[in-house]
Amino acid sequence: xxxxxxxxxxxxxxxxxxxxxxxxxxxxxxxxxxxxxxxxxxxxxxxxxxxxxxxxxxxxxxxxxxxxxxxxxxxxxxxxxxxxxxxxxxxxxxxxxxxxxxxxxxxxxxxxxxxxxxxxxxxxxxxxxxxxxxxxxxxxxxxxxxxxxxxxxxxxxxxxxxxxxxxxxxxxxxxxxxxxxxxxxxxxxxxxxxxxxxxxxxxxxxxxxxxxxxxxxxxxxxxxxxxxxx
Numbered sequence: 001x002x003x004x005x006x007x008x009x010x011x012x013x014x015x016x017x018x019x020x021x022x023x024x025x026x027x028x029x030x031x032x033x034x035x036x037x038x039x040x041x042x043x044x045x046x047x048x049x050x051x052x053x054x055x056x057x058x059x060x061x062x063x064x065x066x067x068x069x070x071x072x073x074x075x076x077x078x079x080x081x082x083x084x085x086x087x088x089x090x091x092x093x094x095x096x097x098x099x100x101x102x103x104x105x106x107x108x109x110x111x112x113x114x115x116x117x118x119x120x121x122x123x124x125x126x127x128x129x130x131x132x133x134x135x136x137x138x139x140x141x142x143x144x145x146x147x148x149x150x151x152x153x154x155x156x157x158x159x160x161x162x163x164x165x166x167x168x169x170x171x172x173x174x175x176x177x178x179x180x181x182x183x184x185x186x187x188x189x190x191x192x193x194x195x196x197x198x199x200x201x202x203x204x205x206x207x208x209x210x211x212x213x214x215x216x217x218x219x220x221x222x223x224x225x226x227x228x229x230x
Contacts, residue, residue, distance in 0.1 A: 002086040002126035002168075004079050008060040009039040011077045013088050013124045013168070020168040021136045022066050025049050029133065035166045036067040037090055037122050039074050068164045070120040078199035082188035084128040084176075087143075089196035093209040095119035095217040096157040119217065121147055123165040123193060127185055129176035131169040139167045139179035142186045146193035154201055155209040161219060 003014045014034035021029050026049070038056050046052050053067045072090040079088045096119070125143050143165055148158035169176075179185045201209050212218060 001081075001128060004086065004088055006074050006077060008056075009074050010056060010060040010062060011037040011074050011088055011090075011124075012062055013037075013086065013126050013166075015126055015128070015168070015170055017172070018126065018168045018170055019131075019136070020066055020166055021140055022068075022166045023140070023164050024066060024068050024166065026066070029136070030066060032065040034063060034065045035124055035168065036062065036065055037074070037077065037088060037124055038067050038069050039090075040069050040071060042071070044069075044071070066166060068122040068124070068166060070122050072120060072122075072200075072204065076200050076203040078196045078203065080192040080196045080199075082192050083184055085185065085188040085192050086126045087189065087192035087196050088124040089122065089193065089200050091121045091197050091200035092119040092204060093121075093151070093155050093157070093160055093201070094215050095161045096155065096210075096212050096215050097159050097161045097218060098157045098212045098220040100220065100222060119160040119215075120162045120164070121151065121160055121197065122163070123147060123167075125165070125167040125189055125193070127167070127169045127176070127179070127189070128173055129169055129185055130171050130173050131176055131179060131185075135176060135179045136167060136169055139169070139185065139189060140165055142179055142181060142189050143167055143193050145181070146190040147197055150194045150197040154198060156211060157218075161217070 072092040
């Protein structure tokens with residue numbers, strides 16, 4: 001079972017010898033005994049992210065490992081377990097990324113801003129199964145799909161402009177060849193992501209997350225494309 005704890009604005013998901021796939025700034029496949037979700041302060045502008053991560057982990061008394069950054073306080077982090085899956089999530093929607101469909105109204109793409117954006121939905125998913133590269137990538141897709149479906153239901157958008165995910169498995173344990181929605185691993189991941197995203201949003205917003213129109217930042221993708229048959 002993956003262990004979860006938090007202190008000093010850092011939440012940890014840990015299992016000895018785990019293997020991870022990250023979408024963070026230093027993402028990719030790697031082994032680490034733990035991964036982290038780190039709250040950054042308001043007005044955060046540092047660009048030396050590797051050094052900042054190591055500083056924060058050391059200050060919290062944690063060992064080095066991959067990390068995601070967020071403006072959401074770890075007091076709003078929520079976790080869930082189902083079968084072999086453990087999920088840790090923080091969710092904020094002040095920078096929504098809307099994707100209108102067909103003739104639905106859009107407010108137009110918003111200009112980029114240097115202002116602080118305390119949004120981001122960060123997913124940390126640990127599975128006590130052995131997954132190969134392809135299955136771990138599928139697990140990432142499964143988790144992100146569940147996040148998008150949940151946010152569409154709760155907030156009307158599939159994500160924010162800065163969402164990130166870390167998904168991991170445990171080599172040497174019972175193998176799982178696939179991790180899609182029809183598998184035990186995938187179904188457990190979908191349910192855990194759904195419930196933790198909803199719970200984290202509920203912990204942060206008393207009256208529900210802001211709509212696209214209400215949110216202070218974000219984008220609406222309203223560009224047109226040329227569709228053709230191959």
